[in-house]
Amino acid sequence: MEVESIRIIEDQIIEEFAHFEDWMDKYNYIIEMGKDVPKIDPDLKTDNNLISGCQSRVWLHAEYKDGIVLFSADSEAVITRGLASLLIRVMNKQTPEDILNSDFFFVKKLGLKEHLSPNRSNGLVSMIKQMKLYALAFQTKASR
Amino acid sequence: MEVESIRIIEDQIIEEFAHFEDWMDKYNYIIEMGKDVPKIDPDLKTDNNLISGCQSRVWLHAEYKDGIVLFSADSEAVITRGLASLLIRVMNKQTPEDILNSDFFFVKKLGLKEHLSPNRSNGLVSMIKQMKLYALAFQTKASR
Amino acid sequence: MNPFDIQKIRADFPILDREVYGNKLVYLDNAATAQKPQVVIDAIVDYYTWNNSNIHRGVHYLSQIATSAYEDARETIRAYINAKEKYEVIFTKGTTDAINLLAYSFGEKYIHAGDEIIVSALEHHSNLVPWQILCQRKQAKLKIVPVNDKGEFIFEEFEKLLSSKTKLVAVAHISNALGSINPIKKIIKKAHERNIPVMIDGAQGIVHSAVDVQELDCDFYAFSGHKLYAPMGVGVLYGKEQYLEEMPPYQMGGEMVDQVSYQHTTYNRLPFKFEAGTPNVEAVLGLNAAINYIKGIGIEQIYRHENELLKYATNKLKKIEGIRIIGEADQKAGVVSFLIGEIHPYDAGTIIDHFGIAIRTGHHCAQPIIDHFKIPGTIRASFAMYNNFDEIDLLINAVKQVKKMFE
């Protein structure tokens, strides 16, 4: 199966969010999405996979296989899990290069500004950063 | 010679100052007064007699003799010397009791507010305090 | 005394007219920082528009005006907390700065290897970590007074910890995480029986109660301006003269030195010994305005009002199924911490925020007490003089929405 390009999935999500009339619908959807996150193997809920600086504990794991990156995640907080799920829906099974080249532009389009502040309680910015770090690590490894 | 009471000398000084038309005349007079200060014996210009917290060094000495206090002073700054001279004119040869009971009310009447702030560059407040401390010390000594 | 006129008070705080996400702001994060009445904002504007200057050693007019105003503010604070001497009031940048000053300076003078310092299990990190580090540095030991499941300081355990090794007791007046009021008067009395000095972290205490340091007989009392309706960047360390005199200075430079040469430096007298560098005159004048404002209303009246809000909120919350109040001390002020069923506080906070309601979630910089309850944090609503019952109804409504969304 061909993986859809990052941009196509991003556009899908933006489209989905465009239908919501108010913030509550939006959050209900994010909460719903939380159920679909590729759950991290409990053994991988280690401090190493913990994303620091969030109010709820968030674990993000990545594996590199056949040139693509596989993400899984979990969080104590449902909203954070939902956001992780959105990110993974876009970035899962992409190449390190594509992940690194992405500006995660859909995130800005969803009207979730409150999650994009430098406020360190927010998992979203940290998760994006961590995804890029994984991608960078895999890219470096692959090129050696 | 009978010493005039503190209040009488205070009133004299207030009267003198009432004649000045502007601040410059007032200061010229203070500068003039600086020449009349009972000069402290150079041997008494010790750190002990130094009043701390002034921008110019000020020495104030006191002696207790026959029930009255004799003050002498000097300062590097002419204005401070003039102010010392005013204080001494009032407090010299008074009893410790009278000095302690005085509220130095003339000082407030001279329109020298700038010298009465808690600003520690000002010698005036510190000199008044030191005069009272001397008076207190002599009173305590005498009553023992 | 004037009647407590909540409408008038609210009108004094311009930010309360603000909207957040299309709703009128409901500000219930007062334990983190309080909003400022117009008189405090005006004091700042006036200062910079008319009287700004560096203070103390200047002989010029502005410098004298600013110095007088600054020292008058010190007197306002002295009178407000009833310190004996004006120079027992040291200006710092906040409670954290005050406690760090104390930990360093008191520590240098009085703490030696083998000594013990007692804190409670309720402390804010700012009244815990400085003592941890001091104990490490001096090879002393930190002792913790435990709390019971209501979040109350266990006095009997405190008594057991006191010994001839104890050199200081450092406890919060009121816990910022749970709202528990500690029995500080009893604590001070008990410690003083053994001549042990006591420092009170009054960051929350000064906001919700009248403080008379002579009546309490505490040896140190620290608080922040910004939680007391004053500007950020100023705090107070009150200390008894006998200790302040003996303690070495903390920061060096500027006003705190008297004579300086390369060989030898002598320090200025109190309070200047502890006020190095250009002081924050602006914030000190703002604190002066804030205290005068509070005096105009009456701290007892403020406390009574906040207490009614607290009871009202607690009762309403308890009626919601699954709500767990964290911290149910008999003596409580200003703060209600809670959890909604199994919902993570961060989830709840995110949703409540969207109703325009500012509450705080997390460990409130008091991680150990949160760990004690084995929870990931709490949702905390904290009250100020300007909050009203309608605002609590809005909070209750938002909490119910949260339940709907996550359960």
Add this chain to the structure above:
Amino acid sequence: MNPFDIQKIRADFPILDREVYGNKLVYLDNAATAQKPQVVIDAIVDYYTWNNSNIHRGVHYLSQIATSAYEDARETIRAYINAKEKYEVIFTKGTTDAINLLAYSFGEKYIHAGDEIIVSALEHHSNLVPWQILCQRKQAKLKIVPVNDKGEFIFEEFEKLLSSKTKLVAVAHISNALGSINPIKKIIKKAHERNIPVMIDGAQGIVHSAVDVQELDCDFYAFSGHKLYAPMGVGVLYGKEQYLEEMPPYQMGGEMVDQVSYQHTTYNRLPFKFEAGTPNVEAVLGLNAAINYIKGIGIEQIYRHENELLKYATNKLKKIEGIRIIGEADQKAGVVSFLIGEIHPYDAGTIIDHFGIAIRTGHHCAQPIIDHFKIPGTIRASFAMYNNFDEIDLLINAVKQVKKMFE
């Protein structure tokens, strides 16, 4: 670049309309603290009227707005001094606080018995006493680079003092007492040849010149907001990441910790590791506004204007018989210190004040350099962007009056 419009600039500073003793204020005490433009006052008012909140861990809207604004201000400052990383910009309460932080934290990590620290004979007490005390504490030695009779740092003497024992060089960028500009670029280069880090006290330097910390390659640079047209209560310590990472924290509590338990506390990452307690968001936003204001005018233009004022004032003063300029360095900025014959500076200052002119007299917290010249202090006029030539004429006139009164 816009032309330098002094009329427009003056109109931006409301205090300049003030009267003192019936005369229009002439404010020439800028090295002590600068006046504030309306945009800075407005930034404070806006903050407290609309956006006031405690920052960082809060999830609510106001907290996020305030956090963003605070972190944006850090970026403004990073860009202004061209630091490599944003987290190399640490907010303190002022220069004194910054240098004390450094003396403690750098001292703990890098200074040991027998080591040497070099300062100059021109230092402000805030860049002298902290190092004295550190040297006492660690049994290290403080070495002083002498100045010549023009008040210039003697580079050859500096070179002689450098040795394998030298662990830090700490010098002022510009002397507040004399105005001498130190050759910091050369100093840094020389010290780096031996891998010795250099900290610059930029309290005056940042006001009168463009500062590019990467180009200078200094390891630390400290300055205060209040001298840079910003509110009181904020300063900056810039430090290279490699040092800041290794240095232990200075103050404990609040934001600077990551995980806290009774057994063990771990620290937050940079810059938060060094920012304990509730930060002064207000003053940081004010500093942001001040820097944007300066950028709008251009620091080079400001420097050129101030330099013209300095030359004009110096020439006019020199024409008065008996005037002695203290400090005649070839490279000078912002400050002219002088004496009028044998007249005590305090006498002169008292009279000059009555003309509504704010100048400073005394040792300017730089006693050693004053002692070097064997004088009781100086009269100091210091310039800011808003001063004009008329004001200097008024000063000259007042100086002549002083001569008349005392000679």
